[in-house]
Amino acid sequence: MPDKVKNSRGLIIFVAIVLVFIAAGLAAYLISGDKGIEERFSQAVGLGGGPEEGEPGGFFGFNIEGNLLTYVIILFLLAIVCIILLKVFKI
Amino acid sequence: MAHIHLEDGSFTIFWAVAWWLIAILAIGICLYWLRRFKKIDNRLITLAGLCTAASFALFQINIPIAGGVHMNLTPLIGILTGPAIGSLIVLIVNIFSAAIGHGGWGLIGANTLVNITEVTCAYFLFMWLGKLRLDTFSRAGIATLLGLFAGNVAMIAIILISGVQGVNQSTWDIFTGLSIIAGINMIVAVIEAVITGYVVAYIQRVRPDILGEAKNAG
Numbered sequence: 031m032p033d034k035v036k037n038s039r040g041l042i043i044f045v046a047i048v049l050v051f052i053a054a055g056l057a058a059y060l061i062s063g064d065k066g067i068e069e070r071f072s073q074a075v076g077l078g079g080g081p082e083e084g085e086p087g088g089f090f091g092f093n094i095e096g097n098l099l100t101y102v103i104i105l106f107l108l109a110i111v112c113i114i115l116l117k118v119f120k121i
Numbered sequence: 122m123a124h125i126h127l128e129d130g131s132f133t134i135f136w137a138v139a140w141w142l143i144a145i146l147a148i149g150i151c152l153y154w155l156r157r158f159k160k161i162d163n164r165l166i167t168l169a170g171l172c173t174a175a176s177f178a179l180f181q182i183n184i185p186i187a188g189g190v191h192m193n194l195t196p197l198i199g200i201l202t203g204p205a206i207g208s209l210i211v212l213i214v215n216i217f218s219a220a221i222g223h224g225g226w227g228l229i230g231a232n233t234l235v236n237i238t239e240v241t242c243a244y245f246l247f248m249w250l251g252k253l254r255l256d257t258f259s260r261a262g263i264a265t266l267l268g269l270f271a272g273n274v275a276m277i278a279i280i281l282i283s284g285v286q287g288v289n290q291s292t293w294d295i296f297t298g299l300s301i302i303a304g305i306n307m308i309v310a311v312i313e314a315v316i317t318g319y320v321v322a323y324i325q326r327v328r329p330d331i332l333g334e335a336k337n338a339g
Contacts (some may be wrong), residue, residue, distance in 0.1 A: 040259025058304025074298025
């Protein structure tokens with residue numbers, strides 16, 4: 031029983047912080063509106079960047095930042111390193 | 122998750138170099154500590170590799186929330202590998218990110234310091250909350266939320282200290298603008314906290330020894 035009380039205490043603290051963060055996030059969103067992250071950043075510091083050109087499409091709005099080919103190459107190399115590490119050292 | 126999305130040249134050369142040097146100093150301290158005081162387990166190296174790959178893969182994805190946000194799992198990295206190895210991981214992820222054009226090379230130092238703040242805060246909060254005997258999901262979730270909040274504070278502080286070249290805004294205006302970005306980031310922090318909470322709780326259930334590694338990782 032005491033463990034259950036402690037478990038719910040942790041969850042209560044977590045949910046309370048979540049609610050504060052969501053309120054802060056919604057307020058920030060209502061103030062700033064729908065913008066890409068670079069545009070939001072540029073305007074925040076006064077660089078006055080216009081709307082991002084953005085890559086049309088993507089996958090349900092999910093896009094890759096930067097060069098897609100380099101991303102795939104680096105990710106592929108990282109995957110190989112991870113496979114080798116898993117084979118040699120295990121986890 | 123907090124990341125300075127400015128291009129090279131936004132900071133003066135003095136501040137770009139200064140943040141690089143401070144980041145190198147922090148990484149140097151981590152390396153010294155790892156060599157001198159910590160005997161690295163091979164499994165921790167594997168875990169670090171997996172964390173690097175996962176963080177890099179996720180960080181480059183533009184998530185369509187509030188116009189576009191990113192996640193990079195820094196609190197999870199901190200909880201699983203500890204602040205010393207976690208700091209090395211975020212440096213590598215920032216270098217790879219700059220290599221694909223996500224963030225400037227000159228800002229790697231500053232961004233690494235922001236991410237080190239997240240990794241370190243999340244780790245120590247997770248450990249401290251363990252003393253309060255909270256459940257694993259809540260511990261990891263709270264540590265993630267507060268760690269990411271600390272990262273946003275670090276991001277704002279670094280930009281305010283450095284200033285941005287070519288802008289006429291007052292410090293207060295920049296602070297207000299960056300606070301709004303931090304607010305948007307808090308929405309993502311909630312998502313990241315839930316993910317981290319579930320992942321850590323799952324690992325605690327099936328492989329508690331992995332979390333035991335972090336305890337000794339420092």
